[in-house]
Amino acid sequence: MLQPSLPIYPVAGIRTIETAAMPTAKPPLMERAGRASAEEAVRLMIDRPGALLIACGPGNNGGDGFVMARHFLQAGRKVVVAFSGDTAKLPGDAKKAWAAWRDAGGETLSDLPAAPPEGWALVVDALFGIGLQRPITGRYADWIRALNALPGPRMSIDVPSGLCADTGRVLGVAFRATHTVTFIALKPGLLTLDGPDHCGELVVKRLDLDANSYLPAPGWEVRPALFADQFTPRRLNSHKGLFGDAVIIGGAAGMCGAPLLAGRAALRAGAGRVFVGLLDPRAPAVDLIQPELMLRPAEQALEEGHAIALGPGLGRDAAASTLLQRAIDGEHALVLDADALNLVAANDALAGALTRRHAAVVLTPHPAEAARLLKVRPDEVQANRLEAVLSLARRFDAHVVLKGNGSLIAHPDGRWLINRSGNPGMSAAGMGDVLTGLLAALLAQGWPIDSAIIGAVHLHGSAADLLLAKGIGPIGMGAAELPDAVRILLNQWVAQHQRP
Known part of the structure; x- marks a missing residue:
């Protein structure tokens, strides 16, 4: 129970x-x-x-x-x-x-x-x-x-x-x-x-x-009971079109690994199809580890999907800024992480457009990114993390996840939650990219915005806890190890919820 x-x-x-x-x-x-x-x-x-x-x-x-x-x-x-x-x-x-x-x-x-x-x-x-x-x-x-x-x-x-x-x-x-x-x-x-x-x-x-x-x-x-209404077993008469298309965009030169990590996480979290848009003109045409991912040029991938996540390995050049503006102007649910947040912080026009956006927006900053968005120092964010996440939600009229020990979630209407899952093994490169992929996957599958956010955040930390319980970490735990644990947990939760 x-x-x-x-x-x-x-x-x-x-x-x-x-x-x-x-x-x-x-x-x-x-x-x-x-x-x-x-x-x-x-x-x-x-x-x-x-x-x-x-x-x-x-x-x-x-x-x-x-x-x-x-x-x-x-x-x-x-x-x-x-x-x-x-x-x-x-x-x-x-x-x-x-x-x-x-x-x-x-x-x-x-x-x-x-x-x-x-x-x-x-x-x-x-x-x-x-x-x-x-x-x-x-x-x-x-x-x-x-x-x-x-x-x-x-x-x-x-x-x-x-x-x-x-x-x-x-x-x-x-x-x-x-x-x-x-x-x-x-x-x-x-x-x-x-x-x-x-x-x-x-x-x-x-x-x-x-x-x-x-x-x-x-x-x-945050506990699974808050999003348990999404734990519905899949019907035998199912096909991939029922489970949505998630789009991950990023991968500037030298940073293609970030969107690939996010894409792999989105697959393991149940998205029907996952498109990965890459900025690097020399990017691979196929992910040999996860060939199910559909790799595209970034501009083309932006035309796909039900939920778009933009930021992993995005870079901060003019091409990245143009992609971000197009994504903000669209009507898909939008997840912004990493360099997408840095671009918003540095460009008042992008920040204004984001605030005026009608479709759902999720921001997932770590403390330094949150500080840039709020125009303060990172230690000021950490001095009162709850006030910082609420300020971001008000400032951008967005749903915000302030990552860290005890990640905080704030909604535009002032509601807030704190997640307790996770461990120090998550202090490693690529962990935020995995969270971005989970958010895109749950939104693509039609989860309500509140459930998708708290579900992704809790699942992210719980997957790391599952690895830790198996002796994997905290030292040396890698982001690429999380997606398989995500799949195990999500299926366990669905099965447990169905038991009388």
Whole structure:
């Protein structure tokens, strides 16, 4: 059975939900969070005897830690709590949590203790939560570095301390968890940029709240359930004309490999026919690896197909610019990647024509290409990837995929999603070309634009995950290895969806 997609809220949305729920929440939300954290910790320590260490901070995240510690103390488990703050300055609920811990017989240490000879059964980070706005320095920074150096499982409560819950940026220094239990709903920063490297295994505890009933979710996690309505088995009475014509255009001198990779991916993703238009006048007439591909001069290929993808190996000369203008003026669904994006970024006339286009447009920039389109630096894009992808969607009235760790998808109407599939093996040449081919194939087969985008992005990362599970990568994983994994996964998903 396909798992449902989970909602994602920025910090402001989580605060809105908390404010609405708190007046009638019994037990209070902090009690629920501390108990949920304790339950998750029990799972992590099931075969690890000994004491656990909980480092509590000066805010509500520390309060969650005190509640968690009290549950273990009352259950007879040895727990050590480190807290260097001033109890008089704790927020109201956190102060109550500390008092309940004290009244239960708990004690706090003002500094991190040395680990016992057998090591800690679990190290828990309850220092800073989703409200952190500035870099961590001083004693708490030293604590985080010391905690990161400890062996064994490390769990964060709600968000790893030092990680911005909205952007995934590290604020000074951040706790590196092997497990994170987050509350109410997912947050963007847990899923993109540096978030996944610091969260480890991520578990959501809803705290008995239906977040969507308080505030409709602005974002969603990408999962196959979101595009499962496209998982229709092919009829026995089928022919290639039913599955669309995908067109890939690029391949300037010395760069023919890029569109060929995209074309091979489009075939494996089920397109009925795939045309590859090549700019290089000395381009091959046939792909000896994939002879099913129909190679054409670029100008001729532009006349074919139901969906056109332009950019892999395109180059930036006058011929490439002319092809791009013709593609923008057409009425096909259009995918732009690589040099097509660079041409748009450098030419206001092309950018204006793209914005005025009536047919669907999908842009698939990596951070540097996104920066050129937005006229900013790449580090500014990475500083707030969600805002960057939403800005691009508004600027060009287009569907946008901002590639990277936790690729983001934004639609022109403001909806957004984050994809979690994929791994570091995808940090290799040609991976973006494969994604371009997948998009062209699904659009050519008539998938609705939203489903085609999230389906291609998730399938792309999942294919790399399948290779990794087979021992292929992450080091040395090649883009040419992905298309066969794409075919396997797509057929598996269709078959699984049909089972009762």
